Amino acid sequence: MRADRLVSLVLLLRRHGRLTADTLARELEVSTRTVLRDIEALSVAGVPVYAERGRHGGFSLLPGFRTELTGLNHDEALALLTAGSGRGEQVLGLGSALASAVRKVVDALPESRLATASDAARRFLVDPETDLLSRRPVTDEVPDAVMTEVRRAVLAGHKLRIHYAAAGQAPQWRTVDPIGLVTVRDRGYLLATRAGEDRTYRLSRVVAAEELPEAAQRPNRVDLDRIWRERSARFLADGHITVLVRVNPARREDLLDTAVAVRAEEPDEDGGLRLELTYQDAWHAEWALWQLGTDVEALAPRSLRVALRDRAAAIVARYEDPS
Structure with a gap:
């Protein structure tokens, strides 16, 4: 663990030039005291790291301290850098490991490829924290x-x-x-x-x-x-309900967000879409289709159509003008 951390520390300094102990501690997810001990260990091992005092001081490496990895082409480096921007690794607890691996790859790239690959990677965004409707994704939290x-x-x-x-x-x-x-x-x-x-x-x-x-x-x-x-x-196949619906194409994604699975999909003759969907149970299907109002119509099973009709009738009765 410490050996990996020391390598990551060197790569961070190579990448950024000069960093404070507090910044290094945040990046490496350790205490400032641990960073200072690691700096001392690197110095003893002959790594040319030195401290600069003052308001804008920090730790730096002597220029030219690096190795080069020439086996990666531009697209390979771009793929690795882009993968490091995703959120999928958070689910399996590999976020820190992936960040460390990407740092090593970036540090080892030749200067001629580093600038173009880094600039290209900034133009790709994988799984942002919100979608166009400002909905935040729900990510499982696992200790x-x-x-x-x-x-x-x-x-x-x-x-x-x-x-x-x-x-x-x-x-x-x-x-x-x-x-x-x-x-x-x-x-x-x-x-x-x-x-x-x-x-x-x-x-x-x-x-x-x-x-x-x-x-x-x-x-x-x-x-x-x-x-x-x-x-x-x-x-x-275990206890779920399959329903057939007609939906306005503009609301297709909203409908799919509520379904467990899509079994079939085809265009409808009136310009809409026909979908065969799976829901957890009858109540789940009724709730999901009700959210889309008149943009979706349940075609089967009949029991679902009756449930939605009765719900609509109850709403009409509730808001009917007494006068």
Whole structure:
């Protein structure tokens, strides 16, 4: 851990020229005292780092202290820099590791490629914090300690003990055989088996976790994409409701935001869109379609049409002019 931090410290100084101890501490997520100890360790090791006193002082490296990585072309460097701007890594707790890796890549790029790649990366924005309607994305919060234990067990192939709070239930301890980790729309999931049965756990509901020394019962090779598709199909078939709707194309995205899944989509002869959607249950479907008013029409099942009609009739009766 300290060796990685020392490398990151050197790369930060290489990149920015001069930084204060407080700034370095924030970047490295350590205390100022730790930064000062690291600076001293670098000096003892022969790294040419020196302090500048005064109001605008800080720590710097002697010019020319760098290595070059010539194997990356422009598009490869751009891909790495752009990946470092996304938020997906936050779900699996790899944000700090990715930031450190990007610093190393940036520092190793030849000067001729560094300027153009950095400028190009600034023109790409991946997953901003808000969309055009100023809606902030909902990202699952997973404690670092929990994510570290889960990730270690997955990579080491060890059994995992988790304190898991299923929806509407109190947390319970359970021991699982972890298979892999999946992120979907800033939500993280642990794919595992328990007593030989397939299980999918939402990471934000894991209250505590402990990697166990026993080897997990799982195959040596895994196709996470296939496993995820299979489990998604089973999930959608278990207790959900499928509805057929006609929607104004301008409200398509609003409608999709409320659905669990889209099963089919085709243009309608009147210029609208026909979609076959999956919702959690009848109440969920009724609530979702009600939000869009007359921009959407439920075509099937009939019970959903009746529920929406009765709701509309009740609203009309409530606001009817008594006079």
